[in-house]
Amino acid sequence: MILNAHEKMIAKRYLVPVKGERFIFVVAGFSVGAVALGVAALIIVMSVMNGFRAELFEKISGLNGHAIIQGYDGRLADWEQIAERARKTPGIQSATPLIEQPLMASANGRVEGVLVRGNRIEDIRSNPVLNGKVLSGDLKNITPGSNRVAIGVRLAETLGAFPGSEISLISPEGRATPVGTVPRIVTYEVGAVFEVGIFEYDKAFVIMPMEDAQTLLMLGDLVGMVEVQTDDPDNVREILAPLQPLVNGKGVIVDWRQMNSALFEALEIERVAMFVVLCIIILVAAFNIASSLIMLVRAKTRDIAILRTMGASRGSMLKIFMTVGLTIGTFGIVIGLALGAIFLFFRQGVVNVIQLLTGQNLWDPSVRFLTELPSRTDPLEVAAIVAVTLVLTYFATLFPARGAAATDPVQVLRYE
Incomplete structure (x- = not known):
């Protein structure tokens, strides 16, 4: 929208309050604040939702992969052939054998359900999710035949376990036996305690070398x-x-x-729902x-008639009042982005x-999965939020601006 010098001067004059127009300026200030809060709320919520999904995906895929080829009975036959074929398939970065089995763990008189994972020793040490997440001990202590394992920090707290x-x-x-099957109980030393940041994993995972897991579960040379x-x-x-075709009949x-x-799916639905709900805040601001523009037009009716x-x-006149409304919206957007x-x-x-002021745990890891509030801002989403706000502001200013443009100077000045 291009304005000449006179139109710019008048628009600037209408943005600055004078005596008797303070109330209009206050309403305009509330409009700026409402736009700012709406934009800030949308950016914050969408960034947190994106961060939550990204963190979950990175950590879940880092420990479970993008896919698994699983045997029907927990034993995958010909796994070497399947892994070799997978590595040669275009688009696949890696294919590694894995053993995963839910068991029970006991220590210090406490019993807890755990998920035992057997990995090759090189996979344990090169896993990006575990690297740098060891709180105590050392993953180098976990070697085949050492009878040492790595456990999650929440599990360590529950069992009262620590390295050593x-x-x-x-x-x-x-x-x-003649009286039935006697459970197999094997004692291991804790070699390391880790925290990957997902509560369920930190509370359940027991990681050990694949050879030890095969021995514990009596799998021989098979993997799960x-x-x-x-x-x-x-x-x-x-x-x-x-x-x-290669997996059919095996897993x-x-x-x-x-x-x-x-x-x-729940995250995606919640993300869309929150976007729609928070857009209502911006609609109210519009x-x-x-x-505020309607009140400004009514207050400036005599000025408009004289200008006409x-x-x-x-x-x-349409451009002047559209500029005033869009300027208010733009200020709100800039402040919202900053907030x-x-x-x-x-x-x-x-x-x-x-949490300190209220005494409430607002981010319980057992409910939220992650131990900290994540965030990942998508520039395209920010651009979409700005565009939606500008469009709503444009349509909100259109009606009062057209009313100002339609003012009949003869009718207004007849009784002046």
Whole structure:
């Protein structure tokens, strides 16, 4: 919208309050604040939702892969052939054998359900999710035949275990006796305690070398599954399709969507719902802008009539009041962007302060899965939020601006 010098001067004059117009300026200020809060709320919520999904995906796929090829009875036959074929398939980065079995763990008189994972020793040490997440001990202590394991920090707290202490793993598949099957109990030393940041994993995982897991579960040379990482997680089904004939009759292929379908679908639905709900805040702010402009037009009716008699066109009046409304909306957007950026930068500190003041645990890891409030801002989403706000502001200013442009100077000045 291009304005000439006179139109710019008048628009600037209408943005600055004079005596008798303070109330209109206050309403305009509330409009700016409402737009700012709406934009900030949308950016904060969408960034947190994106961060929550991204953190969950990175950590879940880092430990479970983008897909697994799992044997029907927990034993995958010909896994070496399947893994080798997978590594040669275009789009697949890696295919590693894995053993995963739910068992019971006991220490210090406490018993807890755990998920035992057997990995090759090189996979344990190169796993990006575990690297740098060891709180005590050392993953180098975990070697085949050492009878040492790594456990999650929440599990360590529950069992009262620490590096150097012992825990017993109880497997229901033990030796047969005349009175029935006796559970297999094997004692291991805790070699490291880690925290990956997902509560359920930190509370359940017991990681050990694959050879030790095969011995514990009496699998021989077999494994339970092959974990697959791909170049494009969104197209994992198409990438793994060539492996389906080889897997038929031996097991199933399960991708990350199937493994966590309920969680990620719920996140996506909540993300869309929150966007729609928070857009209503911006819509209310747009109505505030419209109301402040309507009051401004009514207060300036005599000025508008005089300008029209001096030669100002209807288009000029339309542009002047549209500029006033869009300027209010733009100020609100800029302030909202700043508020959103500040909140996201200090987000964890803000949560901690609110928890301290209220005495409530606002971010319970057992409910939220992650131990800290995540954030990941998408520039395209920010651009979409700004665009939506500008469009709503435009339509909100259109009605009062057209009313100003339609003012009949003859009718207004007749009784002056």
